[in-house]
Every structure is written in structure tokens, then in C-alpha cells.
Amino acid sequence: MNMKRASGNRVCSVARTLEILGDRWIFLILREAFFGVRNYDQFLSNLGIATNILSSRLKTLVAHGIMEKQQDRKDARRIRYRLTEKGLDLYTIVLAFMQWGDRWLADADGPPLELYHKGCGRRLEPVMNCAACGKTVHAHEVGYVEKKPFQTPKKSTT
Amino acid sequence: MNMKRASGNRVCSVARTLEILGDRWIFLILREAFFGVRNYDQFLSNLGIATNILSSRLKTLVAHGIMEKQQDRKDARRIRYRLTEKGLDLYTIVLAFMQWGDRWLADADGPPLELYHKGCGRRLEPVMNCAACGKTVHAHEVGYVEKKPFQTPKKSTT
């Protein structure tokens, strides 16, 4: 959580996002949350995380509006941590992690977890598409333009 | 780079991926690489990263086959670090970071960097689609099945 300017000098949403999310545990907590985990002790036992780290990470997630706390009516000790809209919107990142791992790090048994798309009922293999033309986007097909000009590169990608 | 079992007890590609990539600097290096940066000193000046950290991160990226080193023929001092296929395939993660940041962290001026899709020439807004049915996937529509059963939750998402 310390980094003068986590970006270096390029102004970029990647850097901004990483200033909040740039921590293994944060993503693992989010993964659990996407899989339905809601309470401190479930995160704790599922992740094997230290208690101080867990509470500090939950705190930053709440502080950034990614999760919100609510009391359980039936048990006042229990706090439910749930994803806000802002937090739910992070599922693309979690899916992207999972897919890359499935493709490049899977062992012989194949991916340990299979996703399915409730909409169509089939196995979900997420792909990145261009919202404008609908086609799948590959790394080489991404170009960029800097809105606030800076020192570094010019155009192109890869 | 230390974590008994970065996953906790859930077997998951997210955890495996994070064991390699779970570091801010790694992602920022990857971002630079996607934007065309190739050399040590460019990474160094663009990121404002410490030299020991940069070389250690580049080393792990190379060790995991995400980047590869090659000598520059014209200048033997110069080493080019370039993304392998495995590394290029991480662009979905970088795009997902950028998009979330654009949506939730942008200031009044809008996103600092605009991507375009070389295929269609239009502004690229990446969306996650289901490869099977082609539709855009939303967080609530993702279900999962654990292949190697473990202790934790059951089904559903969110």
C-alpha cells in the first residue's frame, strides 16, 4: 500500500485500479465473494489469510465502495460483506485471471473449476469482444491514443 | 512472493495466476510492454520503479515464459524484453483493469487513454462475451461447478 505514484508517470486507469486492487489477497477475497462467501470467518478459513490482513483488506474494499457491510438480522454478531455494483463489475478481471490460468497453468486434469453461463446453460469460456463491431479482440489488434499527451511511446501495440 | 499456499484451500486458476502475477509492478510492467516498451531503461523511467525490483520482476516474467530476452543486434548492451504468446494472452487482464478503472475511477476528463480496435477502426470498449452463445456475460449470470470437490460453497454466484 505504499508507492509514491503507483503509476510511474503514465496516466492510466490500469495504474489507478492497481492502487486499490494491487494485492494478491484482494483478488482472492473478491474471488471468494463472487463464489458466494459473505462472512469474515468464511473468508478466513477458505483463504488461510492472517486475521489482521483480512480485516485490513476488507476495510479498504469497503472504503472504496467495492464491498459493503451489513448486519445480519438474525445474529447481530455477524456481518455480511457483499459486493456492490462497483465490486460486481470486477468479475471481468476475476474471469480474465481464471481463464488465463486455465489456459496456461492448468495441470493434466484440466481446469479445477468450470464456469457456466446461466443465460445459455453452456460452459462459459469468456472472450473479449469489441463492443462496437462485436468481434473478438486479440492483443495485436489493440491500438491506443493518449488523451493527455505524455513523454513515452507513440502508437501501436505489441 | 511468499504465501504458504496463495490459494488458501480452494483449488483455482485465479490463485495459480496470482502466485505469478500478484504484484502491482508486474502488471505495470505488462502494461508498458503492451504499449510497446521493450528495454530496461524505458521500463525504469516510465514506471519509476526501483532497479532491484524491476530486474527481479523481469526475471520472474522471463522465468514463467511470459517475456523473453533477446539481444539487440545493433547494440550489444541492449536487451529486448518482449512478450511471448503466453504473455500477450494476458492482454485481457490488462484490458479488464483498464476498463474497470475507466468506468469507476475516471476523473472529469474521462479516461486518460483511449483504445481503438484495429479490426474495425472504432473506439474499443471491451466486453466479456460467452464464446458459446456470443452474448455479453454479466456477473449474476456466471455459475460454477467444482471439478475436484472441496469443502466450501455450493453453486450460484453473487
Add this chain to the structure above:
DNA sequence: AAATTAGCTTGCATTATGCAAGCTGTTTTG
């Protein structure tokens, strides 16, 4: 009333990070 549970906080040893300095092999310069 005593024990248990959920969700924390605190203290302390270990590990990672950031900074500055230095080192090694190439070019480039005068």
C-alpha cells in the same frame, strides 16, 4: 452464569520494498 462464536486489534519476528551507490561490459566521443 459459563462457554462459545464472530469479528476484530495488538505485539513481535520475518520478509519484501525503495533508495543510493557501485560494478561490468559495451558503445560513443574527442
Add this chain to the structure above:
DNA sequence: CAAAACAGCTTGCATAATGCAAGCTAATTT
């Protein structure tokens, strides 16, 4: 062709983050 500059590192040391164990508080359960 010697001196300076450059690219890509490594090393040492101070500071910050992490992990572990223990303890603490308020709300249940027994």
C-alpha cells in the same frame, strides 16, 4: 585509442508490509 557515457544489473541498508499468536469485546448458546 583513452575517457566518458550508457544499458543493465547487484549490493547494503533503512523502512514498510506480512504472518503468527495471543488477546479482547459484544452477542449468542448451553
